[in-house]
Amino acid sequence: MDLEYTADEHAFRDAVRDFVQAELPQDIASRVRDHRRLSRDDHVIWQDILARKGWLTGHWPSRFGGLDWTPVQCHVFDEETAAAGAPRLIPFGLNMVAPVLMAFGSPWQQAHYLGRIRQNLDWWCQGYSEPGSGSDLASLKMSAVREGDHYVVTGQKTWTTYAQHADMIFCLVRTAQGPRRQEGISFLLIDMHSAGITVRPIILLDGEHEVNEVFFDAVRVPVENLVGEEGRGWTYAKYLLGHERTNIAGVGASKREVRALRELAAQLQFDGRRLAEHAPVARRIAEIEIDLLALEMTVLRVLSAREQAPGPEASILKLRGTEIQQAISELAMDMAGQYALPFVPEAFAAGSEACGVGPVALAPLAARYLNLRKVSIYGGSNEIQRNIIAQTILGL
Amino acid sequence: MDLEYTADEHAFRDAVRDFVQAELPQDIASRVRDHRRLSRDDHVIWQDILARKGWLTGHWPSRFGGLDWTPVQCHVFDEETAAAGAPRLIPFGLNMVAPVLMAFGSPWQQAHYLGRIRQNLDWWCQGYSEPGSGSDLASLKMSAVREGDHYVVTGQKTWTTYAQHADMIFCLVRTAQGPRRQEGISFLLIDMHSAGITVRPIILLDGEHEVNEVFFDAVRVPVENLVGEEGRGWTYAKYLLGHERTNIAGVGASKREVRALRELAAQLQFDGRRLAEHAPVARRIAEIEIDLLALEMTVLRVLSAREQAPGPEASILKLRGTEIQQAISELAMDMAGQYALPFVPEAFAAGSEACGVGPVALAPLAARYLNLRKVSIYGGSNEIQRNIIAQTILGL
């Protein structure tokens, strides 16, 4: 038992820190830190930088061009890049479709798609949810009918994050009707530039455009884009959930946000003193910080405990991770006080210090609070996570 | 709409306050305020005083010897007596069996038992729960078999509050087996001094003896002690729940407890200042006080809205009332700090200022915190209350 980082891990941390300091464009970092909107380019530029270094896929096995990073290295990488204000990596290709392709993809799929992901050539998105399916994923209806060496896909996906930017989408589609709904589902890779695909934005309650509806009208997909066997898509989807290497707890980003809270509290005045000296605020920051420390230790414990990906423990990390993200955003909004109210869309854009009302750092905080309501809903709502834990860990 | 008390209500408040000040024995009041154990006599003496004045049953209809107090008068009476440190009235006779007898009792039962309750001659207890029945009351098993003009009662009740003091118990018993469990239940009044009754104490986790198991071994009960019709006991029990005039929210007592918190905070020192000036404590007191104010307004709203007893709204009052009681006890324990730890049973008894460890007011606070865990369990757990509200008010 030893909770200190090894010398190697320290060296790795230094290397990451130095690289990020040298290479991360400062305009992107400041947009991230100030909660401004990021463009498609902001993400692509940063991921290109990492791809050139080989670090975009450092967590991949070397046989697929990765660097075999240990879980602790992954954590350190996440922590250092988040601390510096790097955009989060878009996970759909890197951490979601990739593990599925590594396990079940054809040699061609592996060579072609994994290669392009590694080089950051495709922006992927995820086609799971459909209108009405929600947490009950297996009720999906989008159909794929085999015609010669194509599938003809018709139907609709929804809540598709960044579909407006995407080149590729991986979809669960129904290739057969059966008594068990989980059977007859297949896993298909679809070019977003195909004829017949329409993307319609869904605007969230903070005015943000992150998610979309995606309509498929007789879209023709070559059969070589079927992953694994027809009808086994549900198995692959479950495998994906279990092997998602996404930093589900978001510790690195939350640590950055807590530091931002401290800085804000040190800048803002309340009754002529620094807000940081206002006992209720100081205490809430301390309690969030302590919660985050406990979460971080739990992440490290889960990561160190096994070489392979966490099972139901991931649900614990997701629960606490999202609760803490929401608590941070709630405190931030409270610290904004009356300046939580103004909604000046230009203030969310880059380099717009002049447009805001009140201290510039406060402009996005209430919108962010509202936006972060999503984290306890998507990716399996927190109620679903608790159901999973009750069943699989507690045996209830 | 007018939230001011009327002149009559003010006069009533003054009358209650004057009476209590003159008549409530100070030793009893100080035991109540200091959370010391009360003896049977403490309760009986105070209830005798009220009975002589006619106020023990002021809330009863005049045709049964009451004073037809309005709901607001009941609230004022509760508030003033609680504020002065009067023991709570033992509700089992006054507020639980009495409404059932008024509605369904025979003329003899009304004359005999209601008369004795009004004069404070019998201490009643409640025989509902059985081992294993818990929230699922209808699963009760205690049997009553008719033999001539007696029922022979055999079985067990549990969680019987103050059975050790009681002269009478009202019981739900099974007089028939049927497909619907609710059928075949009867409502029986049993003399606790009957042959065949054994009372066994259950000690709670704070060391307190409040509840008991009561064993019935072929206890003979005269048939005139059957309330209403055989097999309709479930109906009477539900009527009782709906007409319980107990101050279910406990506003008066909680107001006394919040004042006690304030006094404690003004006495205790922390870092050389009064604890009342310690921002986190001051804030918690304020927030509890505000919650209690909201509850009080809700009680008054529910009471004023109808002449008859509250329906499912009672569940809301019970929920919030118990949550606030528990929050007060939690803060009190926290204020005790390290002196939450000592457990000196003598310090719980009357006039034992010398025995405690640390400031005398702190001695019972942790035990009280533990004891008050019960309020979200008994009388229909708070989970059951939420089920009731979901079904009856929200229609879910």
Place this chain on the structure above:
Amino acid sequence: MDFTLTEEQSLLGDAIDRFNARTQDSVSRRRRLESEAGRLRTMWHEVAALGLAGLLVPEADGGSGAGMAEVMVMMQAAGRGLMVEPLVATAVVGATLLVADTDVSRRTRLLARLVAGDLLLALAHAEPQASASMQQVLTEARCQGDEYVLQGAKSLVLHGGEADLLLVSARTAGSPQDLEGVSLFLLDPAHPGVVKRDYATLDGHRACELALDEVRVPASAMLGRAGTAAALIEHALDRGSAALCAEAVGVMETLLAQTTEYLRTREQFGQAIGRFQVLQHKAVDMLVQLEQSRSMAYLASLRADAAHREDGAREVSAARVSIARSARAFAQSAIQLHGGIGMTDELPASHYARRLSLLEFWLGTREQHLERYMHLKQPDRVAAS
């Protein structure tokens, strides 16, 4: 003690509900908000025709002569319909101030316009500097001959952009935290030296920032006696707070109905999601929050109606704090129970949740009201006595 509404009061609520059913929907709301004052003003005439603009104006002045009970009824209905009209700014806070004007001819003239829906008002009192006290005034009004020169800045002036007349607090004597020395000025927003920055707020209303740079007004622009406006402003703000409390209750009413309806109809795993006990209990907690808020809205309204007394102020702040806490949890649950769809701008429920989430920052934040509650002396008996 009596919590029942009179028949007249009930009818008022019904009338507003009907009006809202006809006029309030997401599209028209957005259009009114995004447009310049013109469209808003058309609607405001209709609102005035319902008697709402002059609700608090004495009958002798052409108003309804109503009190805070009626304001509560109005604001609950406004909340139910998610009205974006400047009821609080003009009909509650503004009207309370104008009614107190001691310049009789001006009072008569302005109240007539107010009642007719021809006068939108805004109180410019809060300032950019965060403070525990809602009574801090840094803006100065220097007396120069028979003029005053206003210098300072005001923040979050509710519906200040549309206002025909601003009511500006400024200090004619004393230091920033003093109650003495605060005066109130009537100010034309087009007056030289007044710079407005008008903007939308996240909860679907509008506000402005106000910079006052050497703004010269005649001494007659003052409302009431010099240096004595603090109590009047506090009273007007408390009435505004009580109105917000009632509005929150109305918002919760609609939002709870929308949420339970969704729970009853949305199916997952082969059953209505309202069958899941955890979701049921969350909805129950929403109901409890609503009922506690309703109680506190009553209290706030009645206390803000009486002559302004210290325990009244304390209880109004208690109500704001209580409702702010309930509203926060309530809105979170409403969104969570709706799932993804609850996050979208398309669903009316999300607009209600947004308003409910932000309400606590208007006219004194929760933090300010809690501090105020704690610092006001507790009267001998707290509640309703």
Place this chain on the structure above:
Amino acid sequence: MDFTLTEEQSLLGDAIDRFNARTQDSVSRRRRLESEAGRLRTMWHEVAALGLAGLLVPEADGGSGAGMAEVMVMMQAAGRGLMVEPLVATAVVGATLLVADTDVSRRTRLLARLVAGDLLLALAHAEPQASASMQQVLTEARCQGDEYVLQGAKSLVLHGGEADLLLVSARTAGSPQDLEGVSLFLLDPAHPGVVKRDYATLDGHRACELALDEVRVPASAMLGRAGTAAALIEHALDRGSAALCAEAVGVMETLLAQTTEYLRTREQFGQAIGRFQVLQHKAVDMLVQLEQSRSMAYLASLRADAAHREDGAREVSAARVSIARSARAFAQSAIQLHGGIGMTDELPASHYARRLSLLEFWLGTREQHLERYMHLKQPDRVAAS
């Protein structure tokens, strides 16, 4: 970074579990606690025979030469079995202090007795006056020739009643909050002028209040150099805190197992109550609290092991605060999920819940640890780096 236990550490935990299965039950526990030192001492010899008394004593002194990782393992097992033996007072806090004794012959002699189970220790440091700081010392030790005269009072001396030797902090210089000037004295509890008030605590342990009235001890009774004991005491208390953290985890382990077992077997309305989603989710929250606590117990143990550093102290206090919050909610849920039976003294689960509820008041309350956390400077990187 490595969280796995060595085989030796695992075996230690197993051995204590077996020992507890044989010796720890409600009845024997109560008997040991209510009795005078005799019975407790018999058991303590058995505990010592397992190597627990001398766990932290160097091998050269006959001990196990173990570290805080082993203390964590021991205390988790102690928690699982709800041991009432004075492990924290003697084997953790006491041993840490004695090992630091610079009087070599006394050190050797006392450590030998400690390892053999013949020496029960108690640190008398906390005092009756509530303070945000755990380092306040008002008790005075005046130097008179080659003697010190102790005057003052100590509170909540953990297992002070049974102790053969008291370790008393007293001020030889400076003022109450100073770190400089605190000294540590070895004191025979039977010494003239020492008045003990021994009592049980609500969580099933024992403590005493200590009055020191003109207690004369030779200068040699001092442990270490005059005026320099504050850091040592802080370190010993941090180790005690880490031990309490680990014990809380053990208590939670058993209590969660008891609770889920109850949920699986107790039937209501025709099904196991563990089928009710609301109860399931409450149990899930308990699991989450346990896992967070487990993580923090690791952190506290490792940080209390290293040479005492400021960020170590900060993280130990963070762990105490985190675990206190989890423990409070956890114990409440455990009782609530058990229903009435969870309130009774008859059910072992209630004893676990009681211990878990009160643990946070020992060796610095949650409030004190939170204040300490907030006042210690944050290092550049917080966690585990």
